[in-house]
Amino acid sequence: MSARLLPGKPVADEILRDVSERAAALRARGVAPSLATILVGDDDASAGYIRIKQRQAAELGFVSPHEHLPASASQADVLKVVEQFNDDRDVHGVLIQYPIPGHLDYDAALGALDPDKDVDGMHPLNMGRLALGMPGPLPCTPAGIEALLAHHEIPVAGREVVILGRGATLGRPLALLLAQKRPTANAAVTVVHTGVKDWPRYTQRADILIAAAGVPGIIQPEHVKPGGVVIGGGVRYEGRRLLPDVDESCEAVAGAITPRVGGVGPTTVAMLFRNAITAAERATA
């Protein structure tokens, strides 16, 4: 029997409909919601991601000022742009496209950003807010996964969730999020990683298994509980080819599974705009 597929697009569409309505309400009272973007260097893929986000911003009724710095930019150049956007009251959210060239310190640039304009939800203060259960912008991929599970009516509360990976972008904040006391979370969460050599022992009993390792094909059918839910978060790119953590053959064992393409990705982008519209509303309330 083949697993039920859990696409991300309908989840993203629902979130973006809400964002679009909220953007229209802001514009009706004379506020132009604004998501600024910073790109450093000439990475084609990053430039492509920025173009996609700017197109989406325009469709949703945002303005999106953009700063493109050369690959030779210094840390001081990057910080200057971050500070300009911090100080600009007409800019409500700021995205620093990752990665930036190797001689630059991304964490320092993120740390210099006004936490209330941090649409990625990755600023240390926002990670702290997440850990403490305080309101703030949530990291986009983890928040997208919670929304995806809720949209597809996969019960999470009280169930065993196992996350493979404890990275700062995905596994670690996702564990904090899904353990929170909320109807769409409230799970028994276990996080496994390279320090847990017998990690399949944990994943095999997971009601919901979330791959967050970035190791293509690391999740095979024998790692999945028959009938369980499998969410593929981790991916690696080889050129334009996307290599997911979850092997396609898991569809034969799982009860429900994200598709190879179009699972978690669209929900991540939608969450970015949800953070941006919330920042715009808060800044202009």
Ligand SMILES: NC(=O)c1ccc[n+]([C@@H]2O[C@H](COP(=O)([O-])OP(=O)(O)OC[C@H]3O[C@@H](n4cnc5c(N)ncnc54)[C@H](OP(=O)(O)O)[C@@H]3O)[C@@H](O)[C@H]2O)c1
């Ligand atoms: N779909 C999306 O929209 C989206 C968005 C953001 C990120 N991602 C993807 O999410 C993945 C995770 O990102 P991240 O930055 O959070 O991760 P990361 O910092 O690269 O960490 C990867 C984690 O996986 C664990 N791991 C790696 N190989 C393993 C193995 N063989 N056995 C057991 N554990 C293993 C590592 O364990 P140790 O800690 O022990 O080293 C680490 O905790 C990446 O593939 C990224 O591309 C996807």
